[in-house]
Amino acid sequence: MNLALIDLNMATMAGPDYGVVDDGAIVVEGGIIRWLGPRADLPGVDETRSLGGRWVTPALIDCHTHLVFAGDRAAEFEQRLRGASYEDIARAGGGILSTVRATRAASTDELFESGLLRLTALAASGAATVEVKSGYGLDIDNELKMLEVARRLDAESDISVIATLLAAHTVPPEYKSDPDAYIELVCNELIPAVASRKLADAVDAYCEDIAFTAAQVARVFAAAQAHGLPVKLHADQLTDGGGAGLAAEFSALSADHLEYASTDGIAALADAGTVAVLLPGAYLTLNESQRPPVEAMRANGVAMALATDCNPGTSPLTSIREAMALGSRLFNLTPEECLAGTTREAARALGLDDRGTIESGMRADLAVWDIGHPNELCYWLGRQSLAGLFVAGRNASLA
Ligand code: DI6
Numbered sequence: 140m141n142l143a144l145i146d147l148n149m150a151t152m153a154g155p156d157y158g159v160v161d162d163g164a165i166v167v168e169g170g171i172i173r174w175l176g177p178r179a180d181l182p183g184v185d186e187t188r189s190l191g192g193r194w195v196t197p198a199l200i201d202c203h204t205h206l207v208f209a210g211d212r213a214a215e216f217e218q219r220l221r222g223a224s225y226e227d228i229a230r231a232g233g234g235i236l237s238t239v240r241a242t243r244a245a246s247t248d249e250l251f252e253s254g255l256l257r258l259t260a261l262a263a264s265g266a267a268t269v270e271v272k273s274g275y276g277l278d279i280d281n282e283l284k285m286l287e288v289a290r291r292l293d294a295e296s297d298i299s300v301i302a303t304l305l306a307a308h309t310v311p312p313e314y315k316s317d318p319d320a321y322i323e324l325v326c327n328e329l330i331p332a333v334a335s336r337k338l339a340d341a342v343d344a345y346c347e348d349i350a351f352t353a354a355q356v357a358r359v360f361a362a363a364q365a366h367g368l369p370v371k372l373h374a375d376q377l378t379d380g381g382g383a384g385l386a387a388e389f390s391a392l393s394a395d396h397l398e399y400a401s402t403d404g405i406a407a408l409a410d411a412g413t414v415a416v417l418l419p420g421a422y423l424t425l426n427e428s429q430r431p432p433v434e435a436m437r438a439n440g441v442a443m444a445l446a447t448d449c450n451p452g453t454s455p456l457t458s459i460r461e462a463m464a465l466g467s468r469l470f471n472l473t474p475e476e477c478l479a480g481t482t483r484e485a486a487r488a489l490g491l492d493d494r495g496t497i498e499s500g501m502r503a504d505l506a507v508w509d510i511g512h513p514n515e516l517c518y519w520l521g522r523q524s525l526a527g528l529f530v531a532g533r534n535a536s537l538a
């Protein structure tokens with residue numbers, strides 16, 4: 140039984156100029172796109188559905204979030220507006236560690252329920268695939284708990300959730316005087332447990348003065364790869380810690396943030412085929428002034444993805460479409476780069492080759508929009524323009 144979507148314009152993101160097909164049709168069967176093209180060429184089908192002249196794009200992909208957490212950091216946000224810096228608060232035991240305390244104290248059900256609200260908000264902004272990181276547990280049981288919640292969000296929602304182990308997010312209080320011992324625990328116990336239970340699709344780390352050194356991250360990455368898990372890195376966000384080069388050395392799927400990445404680091408990302416994930420919500424919330432080197436990325440041919448970084452500390456952002464609007468304004472990305480960054484390139488940043496463009500053989504993950512052109516996805520601020528979302532060919536619930 141196949142279905143043809145008709146009365147639509149589409150941005151396939153599989154060719155130049157958004158891969159636009161005016162007055163097109165898309166045939167879906169078994170959750171897969173079987174055919175697409177001008178409606179005039181539509182082959183015989185079992186059923187047709189009119190989309191009333193709306194635009195269809197690949198469903199959006201949010202490739203970097205920390206949306207499973209307990210509590211919030213609104214009080215810390217206020218402290219920062221009164222002059223404290225993010226690093227000051229982190230060094231005083233607040234910041235990430237305050238979310239760690241709340242997350243450890245929360246039950247699996249509480250984390251699931253609050254995570255589901257944020258996941259649903261992301262879906263309502265057009266996301267059919269959302270990556271979720273651990274990193275607020277920072278011990279074996281609580282990191283496993285966070286990943287189990289991510290797996291449950293995948294199983295019990297309409298959205299495809301990809302789970303990433305971020306145990307090396309910050310030094311847990313118990314290991315303050317011996318961070319290397321924590322790294323040993325992550326490498327020797329946590330990564331093997333996560334790999335054998337298939338609880339994560341990748342391993343991430345935070346390479347920064349307030350988190351882990353390049354040498355510590357390298358040990359985590361080696362352990363991840365020894366267990367068949369690809370890696371990604373929070374790199375060069377607040378300082379140039381050589382993160383881009385480190386990510387490239389391990390052929391990471393992505394290097395994320397990159398505000399302070401060096402010229403050499405960008406060239407290394409290009410050579411390794413590592414995707415740069417840009418996070419304007421964190422840049423905005425931290426009131427940063429150094430933009431990621433987008434010109435150098437373009438010149439070197441580094442693929443650029445765009446994500447919300449949804450987290451309670453630096454990016455309380457629950458709209459992937461709003462991340463596009465911010466990326467165009469704060470980082471001077473073109474509307475087409477923003478859409479590629481939340482579709483084709485975001486899929487690459489997650490190592491997924493079955494979605495991210497509208498092409499025959501891809502998953503039927505499609506977003507339907509009330510817009511006159513795809514450049515409007517960056518243009519409007521705070522406007523709800525999503526008219527429908529198909530995930531593997533099925534209508535997703537958006538409330
Ligand atoms: N992503 C992160 O992991 C940290 N910064 C960022 O952009 C912050 C997470 C937090 O403060 O809770």
Ligand code: FE
Pocket residue numbers: 203205373448450
């Ligand atoms: Fe992050």
